[in-house]
Amino acid sequence: AQTVTQSQPEMSVQEAETVTLSCTYDTSESDYYLFWYKQPPSRQMILVIRQEAYKQQNATENRFSVNFQKAAKSFSLKISDSQLGDAAMYFCAYRSPPETSGSRLTFGEGTQLTVNP
Amino acid sequence: DTGVSQNPRHKITKRGQNVTFRCDPISEHNRLYWYRQTLGQGPEFLTYFQNEAQLEKSRLLSDRFSAERPKGSFSTLEIQRTEQGDSAMYLCASSLVLAGGPREQFFGPGTRLTVL
Numbered sequence: 001a002q003t004v005t006q007s008q009p010e011m012s013v014q015e016a017e018t019v020t021l022s023c024t025y026d027t028s029e030s031d032y033y034l035f036w037y038k039q040p041p042s043r044q045m046i047l048v049i050r051q052e053a054y055k056q057q058n059a060t061e062n063r064f065s066v067n068f069q070k071a072a073k074s075f076s077l078k079i080s081d082s083q084l085g086d087a088a089m090y091f092c093a094y095r096s097p098p099e100t101s102g103s104r105l106t107f108g109e110g111t112q113l114t115v116n117p
Numbered sequence: 118d119t120g121v122s123q124n125p126r127h128k129i130t131k132r133g134q135n136v137t138f139r140c141d142p143i144s145e146h147n148r149l150y151w152y153r154q155t156l157g158q159g160p161e162f163l164t165y166f167q168n169e170a171q172l173e174k175s176r177l178l179s180d181r182f183s184a185e186r187p188k189g190s191f192s193t194l195e196i197q198r199t200e201q202g203d204s205a206m207y208l209c210a211s212s213l214v215l216a217g218g219p220r221e222q223f224f225g226p227g228t229r230l231t232v233l
Contacts, residue, residue, distance in 0.1 A: 045224040107159030
């Protein structure tokens, strides 16, 4: 079974600065997908960024980028120019290939990000 | 609003009562998932449907839990004889499965269940 570990329960960053959230995972599969989801307080979870394991190039979405190290099974999220609206719980998630496990998501424990003005 | 909706948003019940939650997915999405999220933890998979067929259930889904998706549209999750350990946020997500594989899962706001 796949597992996802987020070792930072809480992180804080000053507005306009950069922060990196860590995630490691364990799998024996070679083809999979990784995601970062954001869950603001009392609001629904939204997708921040996704990475296909077969792609060597790290994904980027505006101020959000990942550092995907497949051999190390590491998938960190970098938030540049942090904004107050980035404050939320961030979850790292793993998804198996489409033909296995119904493409369910396996989530980490989450990292609570605080952005200080 | 064309997103995933869930009702009710909050439910308080007494131990031993039955509760039912509803999820309305994005209209064209053919796959629907249920997850459970306890305080301070990430969501955990419960079950999923492809159209009206329930294809997989987690071992977390005890016999007291049942889910349906009649006609492949909305879904209901029922918990019978609730226990305090059932207190959690129940999340629904939907996605569109195409020939190239499933696309992004879109989540609803969740139903927060409190069992007294």
